[in-house]
Amino acid sequence: MSVPFNETAREFRALQPELETAVLGVLRGGHYVHGVEHAAFERELADFLGVPHVVGVGNGTDALEIALRAVGTTAGSEVVTAGNAGGYGAAAARAIGADVVVADVDPCTLLLDPASAGAACTDRTSAVIVTHLYGRAADVAAVRAALPPSVAIVEDCAQAIGARTAAGRCGSLGDVGTFSFYPTKNLGALGDGGAISCRTTDLADTVRSLRQYGWSERYLIGRGGGRNSRLDELQAAGLRAKLPHIEAWNARRREIVGAYAAAAEDTSFSFPGPGPGDVAHLAVGRHPRRNELAGRLAELGIATAVHFPVADHRQPGLEARTGPTGAAEAERSCAEVLSLPCFAQLTDTEVEQVCDAIRRVA
Ligand SMILES: Cc1ncc(COP(=O)(O)O)c(C=O)c1O
The missing domain is CATH 3.90.1150.10 (Aspartate Aminotransferase, domain 1)
Incomplete structure (x- = not known):
């Protein structure tokens, strides 16, 4: 008998009635983007994480790029990331035109070493990405203490939904948190999906605008750097069925x-x-x-x-x-x-x- 690395169909079979009901409900409802499922999922995930706002987006890499922009990263900024984090945060930073500076990790936990991250910051640094790698909850407070006050912390929680420290769940500890719902993640969608957790209304408003063309209102692009990155209703409905x-x-x-x-x-x-x-x-x-x-x-x-x-x-x-x-x-x-x-x-x-x-x- 062989043991597979992952088999997402088993998760589907475990929840088949709930998932089929959720998906059929969306198909029959005829509202496929930014409807009731999406709004409810944003609220339910925010409650689970213990944050005031969650904003759905298209995937975890978009979440990183939008979060980096929202905390002020522009072309010519520097973004610090751990060297073993898979390149996702770095790719997001490069898409903005920022430079990537790689910091080292703790040899036991393989999580970002706060002192190394602090040493990597310059007056061009906009953000440090703390990746909760493998589902291990990083000590965000220790990273915070090692950084200049102007530098934002973006938590990459793609691998760590539900992880927590004494201070709260991952995604509630830095300035902003990013999530991926790629199907093999602990909370996996029926395709791609992502989300951003925000601690302030200002940041949530910025992220909402950036995920939808930079709109400040419908058809008015009030902000640069916007794009289309939405979590659709089918994904939101499936994620709602799985979140409990x-x-x-x-x-x-x-x-x-x-x-x-x-x-x-x-x-x-x-x-x-x-x-x-x-x-x-x-x-x-x-x-x-x-x-x-x-x-x-x-x-x-x-x-x-x-x-x-x-x-x-x-x-x-x-x-x-x-x-x-x-x-x-x-x-x-x-x-x-x-x-x-x-x-x-x-x-x-x-x-x-x-x-x-x-x-x-x-
Ligand atoms: C740590 C980490 N960050 C970000 C991502 C990117 O997520 P997505 O594939 O949804 O863009 C992943 C996905 O594998 C990841 O493992």
Whole structure:
């Protein structure tokens, strides 16, 4: 028996009646963009996150670009991001014409190192992106304390919906938070989707305008840098059907990562269990011979993936530079990280098969 890395059809089967009702309701209603489902989803997600405003957008990368613009990023600004964050924030910054400065990460958590982020800031820095990578809740307050007061914090919560620190849920901790609902995310849409959480009405108004052409009112473009990036009604209805299940699904993911961590004890696979506020989007460990381990797991039927193989400052298309501390830890991790199957509908038998494989070959 082989264990898939992910299988979104299982999530559909688990919620088939609710999802079919939700989708058919939209089809029959005949209102497909910015209708009641979208408005209700924005409200329900804001309540879940504990923020005053959520704004739906087309996907997580648009969310990052719009959020960066909303906090004042323009062509010629600098945006600081962790070197191992997959290039999403960096791509969004480059789309605005901003320069990307890569900071290093903590070697244990693989999350942005506050001191490195602080050192990377200059008088051109508009924002630092804090990515809650793998579903691990980063210490946003520590990053805040290391930055000049004029620099905004954009939390990239694409992998971390529901994660929390003592100060609140991810997405409520910085100036603005961004979410992706790509189908394999902890809260996945039936296609692409994204959202932006905002702590102030001003910021929410700016984001609402930027996601729809820069309109200040219908057909009046009051603001530059606008575009069309909307979360449609079908996506919003599907997401509303799934949102009530997110806590249970996150708990199951945490359980799976905990089981893998226990199996990896006494092996060369350094595999941390979930921290108290983490939501275990990906089950990621580090191994000195990562590719060899992936090959041996494949022979045992275990699918794996690498998040992410190339550091941002090594991506030819990003033209990013590192800050004064460099990004050696981020770069090292790119050669060692390996992700194991992790989704809420994995069966106990499959989880045990992965654990057994870890014990045998890691
Ligand atoms: C950390 C992170 N940020 C941003 C994104 C971009 O989201 P999307 O694919 O919806 O544009 C992803 C998607 O994989 C992600 O993992």
